[in-house]
Amino acid sequence: MSVNEETFDVVVVGSGGGGMIGGYLAAARGLRTLIIEKTDQVGGTTSYSGAGLWFPGSSPVTRAGIEESDRQAAREYLRAVVDDASREDLQDAYLTAGPALIGELEKNPWFGEFTHMPVPDYFASLPGATPHGRTVFPSPISVAELGDKADLVRRSIYTERYGHTEDDTLVGGRAFIARALAAFLDTGNGEIRVNTALRQLITENGRVVGVEAERAGDIVTVRAERGVLLAAGGFEHNAELRAKYGAIPSTGDWSDGVDSNVGDALLAGIAVGADTDLMDEAWYVPGVVQPDGKPVFNHASRGGIWVNAEGKRFTNETAPYDQAGHAIRNGERDTDVSHTPTYWVFDHKQLSRDGFGGKSPESPIADEWFESGALKKADTLEELASLIDVPSAELIASVQTFNGYVTGGVDEEFRRGETPWDQMCQFIVGYPALPEQNFIVPIEAEGPNPLIVSIDSPPYYAATLLLSDIGTKGGLKTDSTARVLNAEGEPIGGLYATGNTMAAMSGKVYPGAGTPIGSALAFAYQAVSDIARGDSAAGELVESGSATTETD
Structure with a gap:
């Protein structure tokens, strides 16, 4: 293997939301910037997402008529949700960086305007929570507008795993990555190298001064005169690390993060x-098992109930996904009752209303669902209990108890339907959000609470749920400028981290839609601001020029 050495101002490891934005911001400030990506496409797990960004006080939020005072309410909310004084500096940095970043991005035509959408905050009972939420989204972009750049953007999870056809318009995370890619290349100061994997960080006198990477069998040394930003996702697909640190489940097979996220950057930082x-x-979510045996993120179940191995209901099935995921995780970890798998029990009435497997109610369920065992069907609850191996008396009792809430409209066990998030889910078919599933079927209320609909119309079904995640949450400790800290709490010179390579600003909770990607972007902004501080080009956008992308 040959060894080559090059020099840039900034080296970014990873090309998800945090990496692409970190690269763009550095290049736009006149810093010669290299982004390296170990796979053959850019976008990481961000490309799988809707690209929501929880950015209180940002321009799209204020354009929606939400008062500027909402930013202080958001601070109060974040303090209450996270409830961790050690993270308050990170919270304040996040709340400051988000609006500043969006303001800067919207000045670039490639990003255009972001749009606020009313996705309620996830912890409705806490001070500062709002039903309108603070989440903003990027605009779609056509393949034609992108030209050959579109081929470099990672496909959706549904295409990668199940061969779904992509539209001619990129939306959500794919649109955001595409826009960031085009903006980065247009600066004239940026270069992207795919199929280039980080091997280790290079240090001199305790400072990180570059990276050693492998590309096409060659070892390449790249010096970074100003700094290295690690933005390569978490370790969700590294079974050894998950087992070592107790990030259950101890296999990455059930994660919805990209398969390449095995903690390379994390381990390089630790080293x-x-x-x-x-x-x-982790950013835990429930996952509905597909016929291939792998789960896909389920954002909420607006009908039926979930039961554990005892046939007992244990959570609000319509709760925000992180809370529902933690309910499965905590049940599995903290009790003697198995929650692996959890079963989602519903009836023909719900199937006729919502469909299943990403198909409309008019579409028959493919045989592979039943042949694989991912979905089971029975004429009676007793038969269904036998098929999923839970006590029939307990399953019947759980269904009867739930059905008993219909008339009064109050879920006395888990309060389903009482929060703004739950109520939003009345109008969204919750499983799964496949590209072609663009239908919205209203719930025909049987009582005062539309989310409490009886389970009493055979045949009965049980879908299989597993604990999944959209990325691990643990990572390198940083300060509010995204500088990586050592065990003594001191910054390691020249080293920055963001996204799931960084220990989450939000601690063990998920405050609102768009916190993970919002954090990746906000701390990329903080990192580049620190890197560029004192540089004569800092804060000045440069004229468009030429840039390169290498794929081999």
């Missing part, structure tokens, strides 16, 4: 003395 935090945590 140069970085401290870590939250290593047993």
Whole structure:
């Protein structure tokens, strides 16, 4: 293997939301910037997402008529949700960076305007929570507008796993990555190299001064005169690390993060003395098992009930996904009752209303669902209990108890239907959000609470749920400028981290839609601001020029 050496101002490891934005911001400030990506496409797990950004006080939020005072309410909310004084500096940095970043991005035609959408905050009972939420989204972009750049953007999870056809218009995370890619290349100061994997960080006198990477069998040394930003996702597909740190389940097979996220950047940081935090945590979500045996993120179930191995209901099935995921995780970890798998029990009435498997109610369920065992069907609850191996008396009792809430409209066990998030889910078919599933079927209320509909119309069904995640949450400890800290709490010179390579600003909780990607972007902004501070080009956008993308 040959060894080559090059020099840039900034090296960014990873090309998800945090990496692409970190690269763009550095290049736009006149810093010669290299983004390296170990796979053959850019976008990471961000490309799988809706690209929501929880950015209180940002221009799209204020354009929607939400008063500027909402930003202080958001601070109060974030304090209450996270409830961790050690993260208050990170919270304040996040709340400051988000609006500043959006303001800067909207000045670039490639990004255009972001749009606020009313996705309620996830912890409705806490001070500062709002039903309108603070989440903003990027605009779609056509493949034609992108030209050959579109081929470099990672496909959706549904295309990668199940061969779904992509539209001629990119939306959500794919649109955001595409826009960031085009903006980065247009600066004239940026270069992207795919199929280039980080091997280790290079240090001199305790400072990180570059990276060693492998590309097409060659070892390449790249010096970074100003700094290295690690933005390569978490370790969700590294079974050894998950088991070591207790990030259950101890296999990455059930994660919805991209398969390449195995903690390379995390381990490189640890190797140069970085401290870590939250290593047993993840952005947990329930996953509906597909016929191939793998789960896909389910954002909410607006009908039926979930039961554990005892046939007992244990959570609000319509709760925000992180809370529902933690209910499965905590049940599995903290009780003697198995929650792996959890079963989602519903009836023909719900199937006729919502469909299943991403198909409309008029579409028959493919045989592969039943042949694989991912979905089971029975004429009676007793038969269904036998098929899923839970006590029939307990399953019947759980269904009867739930049905008993219909008339009064109050879920006395888990309060389903009482929060703004739950009420929003009345109008959204919750499973799964496949591209072609663009239908919205209203719930025909049987009582005062539309989300409490009886389970009494055979045949009965049981879908299989597993604990999934959209990325691990533990990572390198940083300060409010995204500088990576050592065990003594001191910054490691030249080293920055963001996204799921960084220990989450929000601690063990998920405050609102768009917190993970919002954090990746906000701390990329903080990192580049620190890197560029004192540089004569800092804060000045440069004229468009030429840039390169290498694929081999």
